[in-house]
Amino acid sequence: MSTYPRTFSHIGISVRDIEKAANFYSEVMGWYHIMEPTVITEESDTPIGKMCIDVFGKGWGSFKIAHMSTGDKIGVEMFEF
Numbered sequence: 001m002s003t004y005p006r007t008f009s010h011i012g013i014s015v016r017d018i019e020k021a022a023n024f025y026s027e028v029m030g031w032y033h034i035m036e037p038t039v040i041t042e043e044s045d046t047p048i049g050k051m052c053i054d055v056f057g058k059g060w061g062s063f064k065i066a067h068m069s070t071g072d073k074i075g076v077e078m079f080e081f
Contacts, residue, residue, distance in 0.1 A: 010075030018064045018080035034067035
């Protein structure tokens with residue numbers, strides 16, 4: 001079996017302060033915002049709220065989320081729980 005680079009579409013990371021993290025990655029790394037930091041509340045009827053229920057299950061409370069992308073189109077999903 002040979003080893004070769006695999007591709008992926010995005011990665012999720014947990015951060016302490018999503019606004020500071022998003023600003024850092026934008027200013028220092030040049031990443032661009034797909035979705036600005038946003039508060040998601042439990043049982044939200046928005047598309048992102050429904051997706052979070054699918055991922056985390058019911059009862060996860062609320063958190064902040066932001067989506068960014070690198071120059072080569074790797075998505076970075078940040079969570080502040």
